[in-house]
Amino acid sequence: MDLAYGPQYEAFRAEVRAFIAAHGAKAPRRFGVSRPSEETQAWQRLLIEYGYAARTIPKEYGGYGAAPDILQSRIIAEEFTAAGLPMGIANQGISMLVPTLLELGTEEQKKKWIAPTLRGEVVWCQGYSEPGSGSDLASLQTRAVEDGDDFVINGQKIWTSTAHAADMIFCLVRTEPDAKKHEGISYLIFSMQTPGIEVRPLKTMTGHAEFNEVFFTDVRVPQKDIVAGRGQGWFVANATLKHERGMLGDPNQAGTRLKEITDLMHKETVDGTRLIDHPLYRDRLVALQGRVFAMQFHGLRLLTSAAKGEDAGIARLIVKLQGCEINHQLAALAIDVLGEIGVLYEDSPHLKAQGAWQHRYMFDLGLIIGGGTAQIQKNIISERGLGMPREPKPAKA
Amino acid sequence: MEFGLSEDQKLLQESIGRTLEKVSPLERVRKAAEAHEACAGDVRAALTELGVAGMLVAEEHGGMGMTLLDAALASEMLGRHVAPVPFVATAVMAPIALAGAGSKAQQAAWLPKLASGEAVAGVAVSERAAGAREGAGVIASGAKLDGTALFVLDAAGADVFIVADKIGGLHLVKGDAKGLTRIALTSIDLTRPLGELRFNKVEAEPLSAGDAGATLRRMIDAGRVMLAADTLGAGGMMIEKAVAYAGERKQFGRVIGSFQAVKHMCAEMAAELEPCRSLVWYAAHAFDTMPDEASLMAAHAKSLTSETGRFVARTATEVHGGMGFTDLVGLHYWFKRIGLNRQLLGGPERVRHEAAVLQGWAAD
Numbered sequence: 001m002d003l004a005y006g007p008q009y010e011a012f013r014a015e016v017r018a019f020i021a022a023h024g025a026k027a028p029r030r031f032g033v034s035r036p037s038e039e040t041q042a043w044q045r046l047l048i049e050y051g052y053a054a055r056t057i058p059k060e061y062g063g064y065g066a067a068p069d070i071l072q073s074r075i076i077a078e079e080f081t082a083a084g085l086p087m088g089i090a091n092q093g094i095s096m097l098v099p100t101l102l103e104l105g106t107e108e109q110k111k112k113w114i115a116p117t118l119r120g121e122v123v124w125c126q127g128y129s130e131p132g133s134g135s136d137l138a139s140l141q142t143r144a145v146e147d148g149d150d151f152v153i154n155g156q157k158i159w160t161s162t163a164h165a166a167d168m169i170f171c172l173v174r175t176e177p178d179a180k181k182h183e184g185i186s187y188l189i190f191s192m193q194t195p196g197i198e199v200r201p202l203k204t205m206t207g208h209a210e211f212n213e214v215f216f217t218d219v220r221v222p223q224k225d226i227v228a229g230r231g232q233g234w235f236v237a238n239a240t241l242k243h244e245r246g247m248l249g250d251p252n253q254a255g256t257r258l259k260e261i262t263d264l265m266h267k268e269t270v271d272g273t274r275l276i277d278h279p280l281y282r283d284r285l286v287a288l289q290g291r292v293f294a295m296q297f298h299g300l301r302l303l304t305s306a307a308k309g310e311d312a313g314i315a316r317l318i319v320k321l322q323g324c325e326i327n328h329q330l331a332a333l334a335i336d337v338l339g340e341i342g343v344l345y346e347d348s349p350h351l352k353a354q355g356a357w358q359h360r361y362m363f364d365l366g367l368i369i370g371g372g373t374a375q376i377q378k379n380i381i382s383e384r385g386l387g388m389p390r391e392p393k394p395a396k397a
Numbered sequence: 398m399e400f401g402l403s404e405d406q407k408l409l410q411e412s413i414g415r416t417l418e419k420v421s422p423l424e425r426v427r428k429a430a431e432a433h434e435a436c437a438g439d440v441r442a443a444l445t446e447l448g449v450a451g452m453l454v455a456e457e458h459g460g461m462g463m464t465l466l467d468a469a470l471a472s473e474m475l476g477r478h479v480a481p482v483p484f485v486a487t488a489v490m491a492p493i494a495l496a497g498a499g500s501k502a503q504q505a506a507w508l509p510k511l512a513s514g515e516a517v518a519g520v521a522v523s524e525r526a527a528g529a530r531e532g533a534g535v536i537a538s539g540a541k542l543d544g545t546a547l548f549v550l551d552a553a554g555a556d557v558f559i560v561a562d563k564i565g566g567l568h569l570v571k572g573d574a575k576g577l578t579r580i581a582l583t584s585i586d587l588t589r590p591l592g593e594l595r596f597n598k599v600e601a602e603p604l605s606a607g608d609a610g611a612t613l614r615r616m617i618d619a620g621r622v623m624l625a626a627d628t629l630g631a632g633g634m635m636i637e638k639a640v641a642y643a644g645e646r647k648q649f650g651r652v653i654g655s656f657q658a659v660k661h662m663c664a665e666m667a668a669e670l671e672p673c674r675s676l677v678w679y680a681a682h683a684f685d686t687m688p689d690e691a692s693l694m695a696a697h698a699k700s701l702t703s704e705t706g707r708f709v710a711r712t713a714t715e716v717h718g719g720m721g722f723t724d725l726v727g728l729h730y731w732f733k734r735i736g737l738n739r740q741l742l743g744g745p746e747r748v749r750h751e752a753a754v755l756q757g758w759a760a761d
Contacts (some may be wrong), residue, residue, distance in 0.1 A: 286750075293697055
C-alpha cells in the first residue's frame with residue numbers, strides 16, 4: 001500500500017504541468033460536440049504530439065508510441081482535470097474502433113483509418129443495436145448479401161449516437177443467415193455517404209436527439225471492408241464492447257459531480273437557510289460522498305491490478321453498474337435539494353447550472369440502460385463473477 | 398502508486414482465515430453462543446499463536462508492531478468466521494489508548510500482557526462514540542470514577558478496562574477494582590458479549606501521559622474501521638453461502654441459482670459489498686499514514702459497510718428461503734454479527750453527521 005507515485009512519476013507530472021502552463025490557453029472552449037471543430041482538431045494534434053492523447057498508439061499509425069503505463073495515463077487525467085482542461089477527443093471511433101483495428105484489422109485498414117480517426121478528422125458511429133436486438137444483440141437481423149465483390153446491406157440500426165455527424169460506421173451485419181446466431185455476423189466498416197443510408201434523429205426523453213436511427217436500403221459495401229473475416233463479427237464486437245464498458249461509470253466523473261452538488265448546497269438557500277444546513281439533504285450528501293469515495297478507491301484498486309497485469313475479477317465487473325447508479329443518484333439529489341427549481345429546464349428563468357442536473361437525471365437513466373443494461377450487468381456479475389449458472393434455454397416448441 | 402495488499406498481507410490474511418476455518422467452524426461458534434461463553438479459549442489461543450492479540454502492540458512490548466490495515470485484514474477474517482473471541486477492544490482500541498496516552502509504567506504493565514494474550518482489556522467509550530443514553534456517563538473526580546458505562550466492548554472476562562469519562566478523559570480501571578459492578582448485556586449477537594460497568598467511587602489511574610482527547614479520537618476511528626472490516630468479512634461469507642445454496646437448492650426442476658431473480662440478488666450483494674472493501678482498505682491506510690483524513694474515512698467506512706451489511710444480511714437470508722430463517726443453517730450468526738457492528742461506536746446516521754462536522758458542513 002503506497003499512494004505516492006514516486007520521483008519518476010512526479011517528474012512526469014511536472015512535465016504535464018509544464019505543458020498545461022505553456023499550452024493550456026489553446027484548449028477549445030466548446031468541447032464534446034459530435035463533430036470536432038478546427039480548434040478542437042488543432043488541440044488534439046498538439047496533445048498527440050506531446051503524448052497526452054493517443055499515447056500508446058504506435059507512431060506508424062499516427063499515435064505517440066509510448067509504452068502503456070497506466071499510472072502515467074492517470075497522472076495526465078488528474079492534471080488535465082485539475083486544470084479544467086479537456087483531454088483528447090473521446091469519441092467512439094477513438095475509444096472503440098481504433099483498439100479494435102489495432103487488435104484485429106489488416107495492415108491496410110490500420111494505415112488508412114487509425115491516424116485520421118485519432119486526429120478527429122474522421123468521425124465514426126457504431127451500428128450495433130437494432131429495434132429487435134437490444135440485450136440480445138446477437139439476434140441482429142440487418143442482412144448483408146454477397147453480390148460480386150460487394151455486400152448489399154438492408155436493415156435498420158438504432159441508438160446510433162453521432163450518426164448524423166459521422167463520416168464512417170462500424171457495423172454488425174448478418175452475412176451467414178444459415179449459421180448459428182453468434183456465428184453468422186460480420187463486422188463491416190463503410191462510409192456514411194454510401195447511397196441508400198438514411199439517418200433519422202431519435203429524440204429522447206431529454207428533449208434532444210442524442211441518438212439516431214439508421215436505415216439501410218440496398219447499401220453496397222466492398223467485401224474487403226470487413227474486419228477479421230466473415231462470421232467473426234461477434235468476436236470482434238466483444239473485443240470492442242470491452243472498451244466501451246470501461247468508459248461508462250467513471251468514478252472521477254462522480255467525484256466532480258459530488259463537488260458541484262456540495263458547492264450548490266453551500267450557495268443555494270431556501271427560507272433563508274442554506275441547503276447544506278438542512279439535515280436530511282446533508283445526510284444524503286454525506287451518504288453519497290461515502291459511495292463516491294468507495295468507487296474512487298475502488299478505481300485505484302483496479303488501476304493497481306491493471307498495472308500489474310492482473311485481472312481484478314468481480315471487482316472490475318461491478319464498475320458500470322455501480323458507477324452509473326451513483327451518477328444517477330447524484331443527479332437525483334441535486335434535483336431534490338433544488339425543489340421546484342430542480343424541474344426547470346431548457347431556457348427557463350431561475351434555471352441553475354443551465355439545467356444540467358435535469359438533463360443528467362434523464363440522460364444517466366439512458367446510461368444505466370445503454371452499454372449493457374443494469375440487468376445484463378447483473379447477469380455478467382453473477383455468471384462470470386460469482387460462477388452462477390446461466391438461465392437455461394427454453395425448450396423448443 | 399500501489400493500492401492493494403502486499404504479499405505478506407495476503408499471507409497473513411490467509412493464515413488467519415485457514416486457522417479460523419479449522420478451530421472455529423460453525424459448530425464451535427454455536428457451542429460458544431449457546432453456552433454464553435465469554436470467549437472461546439481454544440479459538441483465542443490459536444489466534445494468539447498467530448500474533449493477533451499483539452498485532453498493534455509495539456515490538457518493544459512484545460507485540461508485532463503492525464498497521465491498522467493489517468488489523469483490518471484480521472478483523473475481516475474474524476467477521477467471516479463469526480469468531481467468538483474478543484478483538485476490537487483488547488487488540489486494537491486498548492493498545493492504541495495505552496500507546497497514545499499511557500505512561501511508560503502503564504504501557505510496561507499492560508501492553509506485554511495484552512500482546513501475549515495473558516490479559517484482556519475492555520473498552521468503555523460508547524458514551525463518547527455513539528452518544529450517552531439516559532443514565533449513562535462516567536464522571537471523574539480526583540482519582541475516582543462514578544457513574545455508568547454502557548455497551549462496553551470485550552467486557553466479559555476483561556482484566557482491565559479503558560474508560561472514557563464524560564469530558565473525554567481516559568482512565569484505566571482494574572477488572573476487580575473495589576466499587577466496580579460488572580453486568581453482562583445480552584445482545585442478539587452471542588459471539589461477542591457486551592457489558593455494563595457501574596462505578597461507585599472506583600479507583601482509576603488516569604491515562605494522561607499523552608493527549609487523551611486525540612487518543613480517544615484515534616481509538617474510536619480505529620474501532621470503527623475494525624467493525625467495518627468485520628462486517629465486510631461477515632457479508633462476504635453470507636454472499637458465498639447464498640451463492641452456494643442457490644447452486645444446490647432445486648425448485649421447479651432447476652437449481653434456484655439459475656433464476657435471474659435469485660442471480661440478480663446475488664449480483665447486487667456483490668456489487669454493493671466489493672467497493673466497501675476498497676473503502677475499508679483506504680480508511681485503514683489513512684489511519685496509518687494520513688492523519689488528516691483518518692476520522693472522515695473511518696466514519697465513511699463505518700457508515701457504508703453498515704448500510705451495505707444490512708442489505709447483504711437480509712438478502713442472503715432471503716436467498717436461503719425458509720432455511721435461512723432457521724437455526725439449522727446458522728446463517729443468523731452472521732446476520733446478527735452484522736447487526737451488532739452497525740450499532741456499535743456510532744450507527745450510520747451518527748457517523749455521517751460526524752463526517753459532515755469534520756468537513757465543516759454542520760455544527761458539532
